[in-house]
Amino acid sequence: MRPSSSNRLSRPKMNGRKSSGTMIVPSNPHMTGSDMVVDDEIEDGDVRTMSPRRNSEEVDKLGEEARRDLMQQAQVLQTSLQAIVDKVETVKTEHEKLEGGNKFLQSYIGELMQTSKITSSAPSKKKGRSGK
Numbered sequence: 001m002r003p004s005s006s007n008r009l010s011r012p013k014m015n016g017r018k019s020s021g022t023m024i025v026p027s028n029p030h031m032t033g034s035d036m037v038v039d040d041e042i043e044d045g046d047v048r049t050m051s052p053r054r055n056s057e058e059v060d061k062l063g064e065e066a067r068r069d070l071m072q073q074a075q076v077l078q079t080s081l082q083a084i085v086d087k088v089e090t091v092k093t094e095h096e097k098l099e100g101g102n103k104f105l106q107s108y109i110g111e112l113m114q115t116s117k118i119t120s121s122a123p124s125k126k127k128g129r130s131g132k
Contacts, residue, residue, distance in 0.1 A: 054062070
């Protein structure tokens, strides 16, 4: 059920605001600052006065905090990278040991196969059947 238009709450009227103005930037690079049109009159209630301003001390402090955070992140990344490098070296050493053992076993099996061929191709002693 829709409320009638007389029962609806009406939207509050917006108070008139002064435009924040337009800053005109020259397209001609040879135009000097005196040729540009800039509104120098800024009232206390103007929108442009509401944006937060930071002084150089606050900017320096923020920059130092950002630098410190980046240094900490870099330290963490370097530590994790070193851990990865150590793990790779450990795996590489293990691989080399296993590869050496594999080559040894292949050689050993090859020699056993050669030995078994030699012994199987040797003349066997046959008993004669005439001894009945």
